[in-house]
Amino acid sequence: MEPTITAYEYSDITQQVNTLVSAYLSVNDKRMRRVVRDTTIERISAYLPADNPIAEEFLSRLQPDRLTREAAAKLLPTLEPLVVPFPSLSQKQLSKLFRKVKKLKQPEWADLDLHELTYLGWNDGGNQKKYLVAPYHDRLIGIQGDMGPKTVKGVCAICQTIGNVSLFVSTTKRSGLGTFTRNGNYICRDSAQCNRQLTDPQPLADFIETVHAKR
Numbered sequence: 427m428e429p430t431i432t433a434y435e436y437s438d439i440t441q442q443v444n445t446l447v448s449a450y451l452s453v454n455d456k457r458m459r460r461v462v463r464d465t466t467i468e469r470i471s472a473y474l475p476a477d478n479p480i481a482e483e484f485l486s487r488l489q490p491d492r493l494t495r496e497a498a499a500k501l502l503p504t505l506e507p508l509v510v511p512f513p514s515l516s517q518k519q520l521s522k523l524f525r526k527v528k529k530l531k532q533p534e535w536a537d538l539d540l541h542e543l544t545y546l547g548w549n550d551g552g553n554q555k556k557y558l559v560a561p562y563h564d565r566l567i568g569i570q571g572d573m574g575p576k577t578v579k580g581v582c583a584i585c586q587t588i589g590n591v592s593l594f595v596s597t598t599k600r601s602g603l604g605t606f607t608r609n610g611n612y613i614c615r616d617s618a619q620c621n622r623q624l625t626d627p628q629p630l631a632d633f634i635e636t637v638h639a640k641r
């Protein structure tokens with residue numbers, strides 16, 4: 427069967443399971459633990475396909491009281507066959523998305539878990555650049571910008587989580603006017619971490635809309 431769970435839904439499932447594990451460690455009352463567990467299972471079930479053996483097995487393993495962090499870490503990847511992975515792009519496909527970049531630094535594909543990526547982002551530390559590939563109106567687009575050298579604690583414009591963010595400055599050409607606008611947004615320095623925190627696709631869509639060059 428075709429995978430149906432999106433990467434950001436998978437991130438939410440991961441967060442829900444981790445929150446449940448934390449609750450098990452802090453809640454002594456068995457009935458309270460059941461309430462937390464039932465709520466978690468209900469929320470996760472909404473993302474899972476019906477009548478699917480992988481999904482059913484996953485939910486059944488969430489049923490017992492108490493789940494260790496180790497068991498949760500083993501359980502979560504069993505869902506990956508149901509998660510739509512980010513496409514693995516060839517060097518040629520990437521060059522097409524960044525036509526103006528002469529020597530495009532390639533992402534470290536081996537370090538990436540494609541099931542966790544709603545967008546692809548990587549840094550070219552030497553040139554203080556960040557490259558993003560993100561869905562935009564049913565296709566993928568490339569966005570490049572300058573990444574400030576400083577890292578501060580702040581809210582990321584993409585995942586809306588407080589973490590280590592840097593100022594990302596991109597230049598956008600406005601259609602018709604022939605003028606350029608510089609956009610600055612604080613976003614996570616580590617895009618892999620950002621993706622794991624991204625559970626709502628809307629702020630990413632808004633961000634892309636702001637920084638994407640209109641043609």
Ligand SMILES: [Zn+2]
Nearest residue numbers: 582585614620
């Ligand atoms: Zn982020």
